[in-house]
Amino acid sequence: TPIPAAKPKILKIAVAPAVSTRRRKGVVIRDPEEELHTDTLAETSTSREEIEKEDEEIIKNINETPAQKAAKRRKLSEEAQEADDLKKRLEIVQDE
Numbered sequence: 001t002p003i004p005a006a007k008p009k010i011l012k013i014a015v016a017p018a019v020s021t022r023r024r025k026g027v028v029i030r031d032p033e034e035e036l037h038t039d040t041l042a043e044t045s046t047s048r049e050e051i052e053k054e055d056e057e058i059i060k061n062i063n064e065t066p067a068q069k070a071a072k073r074r075k076l077s078e079e080a081q082e083a084d085d086l087k088k089r090l091e092i093v094q095d096e
Contacts, residue, residue: 064072
């Protein structure tokens with residue numbers, strides 16, 4: 001019995017779009033990592049004023065005396081102790 005020859009498969013290569021998108025039920029989903037940087041502006045997490053404020057705090061911490069550092073540690077430990085005491089006094093109630 002003769003075996004019919006299968007039709008040769010021809011691969012078609014399509015040009016990929018610059019930004020990959022998926023369409024599903026009228027919604028376009030874009031991958032933010034693949035978007036061009038000119039299309040999306042980068043959001044800066046900290047402004048210049050915040051950076052300067054942080055620098056001032058760092059310099060202030062460097063210039064602290066040992067007595068000031070000890071007082072700060074004492075204050076923080078007291079706050080932590082108060083938080084622990086509060087947790088012990090609170091009663092856990094389950095929702096009904």
